[in-house]
Amino acid sequence: MNDTQTVDLFIIGGGINGAGIARDAAGRGLSVILCEKDDLAQGTSSRSGKLVHGGLRYLEYYEFRLVREALIEREVLLNSASHIIWPMRFVLPHSPDDRPAWLVRLGLFLYDHLGGRKTLPPTRMLDLQRDPEGAPIKDQYTRGFEYSDCWVDDARLVVLNAMDAAERGAEILTRTACTSARREGALWRVEMTDARNGTKRVVMARALVNAGGPWVNDIIGRVAGTNSTRNVRLVKGSHIITPKFWDGPQAYLVQNHDKRVIFINPYEGDKALIGTTDIPYEGAPEAVSIDESEIEYLLAAVNRYFKQTLRRQDVIQTFSGVRPLYDDGKGNPSAVTRDYVFDLDVAGGAPLLNVFGGKITTFRKLAEHAMQRFRATFPKMGLDWTAKGILPGGEIEGADVPRFLHTLQREYPWLPRALAGHYARVYGARTAKVIGGAASLSGLGQCFGPNFYEAEVRYLMTQEWAETAEDILTRRTKHGLHISAEEKATFDVWLNGQMARSA
Known part of the structure; x- marks a missing residue:
């Protein structure tokens, strides 16, 4: 008699995408196991710029669908977890050396109207020599813009999704590596190893989701023994934390000479979070760390605009993350799409859904779209529900x-x-x-x-x-x-x- 547990959905990866899919699936009535080799959000999902935003700069790359989806999601997420997500105003000093003012105005107009903004205040022009938001900015920058986006505690967002999934019946296994997944007829035979004590466990699953983030291709080949024509492109993004050096709750967004934009956000009350860089990365994702050249780059971007000079000794802490972007063949890392792509493999019987790319802001929609791919596998599962769902603690x-x-x-x-x-x-x-x-x-x-x-x-x-x-x-x-x-x-x-x- 075979008493091995069988579940509907087995998810590899405890980042934002994996946790979001687990929550969505459990809320539809499916039995779910999520397996994460480290801690929840230990990889990319705790090392973001901590913003729920539409991605203003993505408009330059004509990513209108992604920006619209992200802008709509801002307010959906704000309503679902207002304790860890809140509105923030961003001041963009204009430099005539970079993007022309008309282009910035056009981008902000689209940003205000593309996603059906309802509660967040609109863009406004600023006189940086008169308005208080301009006080810390060098006198040579005389005008700017102010627009809205949202702040998020990224790692907590992952944990809250996992909590909600667990409260709906999902089993969340941290520090448990998926060592093998092989098709056996209409099921997946999945083997796991608990990193704490070496205990091994086998379960059967009707469908498998690979939400491994930077490890997605490794899981496809080494763990699942399958192939995919798609790949992720690893891009390193680094941040520095310094003492906060301006008054007021507003954040700043500055344009650098290389056309990249750098966020300078208030952080934890008396600190500033500054980032990010965009550098191709080929090492092990778990070994990522900031380079001194990145620190110099971020400090130079800030010092170009602000009266107060930041020095290397002002850097309190740094962190780096590896973004697993879907490889669309673009040469410039900043131009690589931030959109997500699915690869549904049903050739061998039991389905395998590989998730490529994605971003914090669109995780809920990604999860919803992922579950829609399983309609044929689970025809009796519940309907889309997370757009109105409240995350644990958000019941305020x-x-x-x-x-x-x-x-x-x-x-x-x-x-x-x-x-x-x-x-x-x-x-x-x-x-x-x-x-x-x-x-x-x-x-x-x-x-x-x-x-x-x-x-x-x-x-x-x-x-x-x-x-x-x-x-x-x-x-x-x-x-x-x-x-x-x-x-x-x-x-x-x-x-x-x-x-x-x-x-």
């Missing part, structure tokens, strides 16, 4: 985070405002689960640093698959940017003790 009345924060402080009057604000922005309506039964600050347990208490760590470990310090300090939260080296060492000792006791 009126999607109004300030009002929710006020409610939070009324319900927990002992909670300091800064801590309440942190919980509201990271956990939203799930904050009560983080606080648990605590009735005072001491009830939250050991304090490891500013707004960083034991209760939050325990929640992340029991509810969000967090296991290591990096999972907690870098991906689930950004506490790592706010605690000292001594505080981190104390936390590491505590966490190692917890893990040893639970082993």
Whole structure:
């Protein structure tokens, strides 16, 4: 008797695309397993520019369908997770040495109208010598533009999709590598290995999704033993983090001499996130790191426009990611499409869907389109549903985070405002689960640093698959940017003790 578990859909890859597909499929009533060899969002999906945006510069490459889809998705995602996604205004100082003003105006006009903008404010012209947004900009730049896009906590977006999938019945396996997938008649025989203890497991699946991101081609050949005529092109994008050097909540977008655009965004209150670069990459995706030339490039772009000079010693932290762009044959990395492409392989029986490309902003639509490809395989599955779906924590009345924060402080009057604000922005309506039964600050347990208490760590470990310090300090939260080296060492000792006791 064969008692091997059989599921409808097996998904390889715990980035935004894999987690989004798992959520969508589970919500349609399918049985789902998602397998990720590392932590959720450990690769590309935690190393983005952290924007939900239409991609203003993609208009230059006539990517109108992608831009329209992304602009529509901005507001869909804003409504689904307003605690981790919020509107941001971007100031674009105009340099006559680069794109002409009429071209920028035309692009912004299309940006305002192409995607049926409903709630975000429209573009406006700025006098940089008079308007306060121009205060940090060098005097030679006299006019600019201001437009809307949205900010997102990228890694949390992945985790929330995985949580929603799990709450709808999906099994989420982190630190579990898919080592082999082979067709056996109308099913896939999938083998997995748990990286923590070497335990092996076999399941059968009616369909397989390869959402491996930078590893998509490796999975096609080495893991699944199949072929595809499509390829991904790996492009490295690097960011630097510095102290914030301007007043106000606005972000900036500057044009560089090479026609690339650089974002300078407010980050974690008192910091700035600056990026990104676009460099062809041929190494192992997990080994990616920033080069000194990239740091110099980003600093030079900022210093071209801003009065305050940034120096190498101002760089607090850096991170790099590998974007798995669909290889459309374009020579310039900046011109390579950011659109996504599917390769559905049914030649051998059980279907395999390979996912190439994609971006944070369009992940939900990508997942929806992916599931539509399985209509023939799962004719009884539910209809499209995620456009109206709310992600865990986003169940805030009126999607109004300030009002929710006020409610939070009324319900927990002992909670300091800064801590309440942190919980509201990271956990939203799930904050009560983080606080648990605590009735005072001491009830939250050991304090490891500013707004960083034991209760939050325990929640992340029991509810969000967090296991290591990096999972907690870098991906689930950004506490790592706010605690000292001594505080981190104390936390590491505590966490190692917890893990040893639970082993």
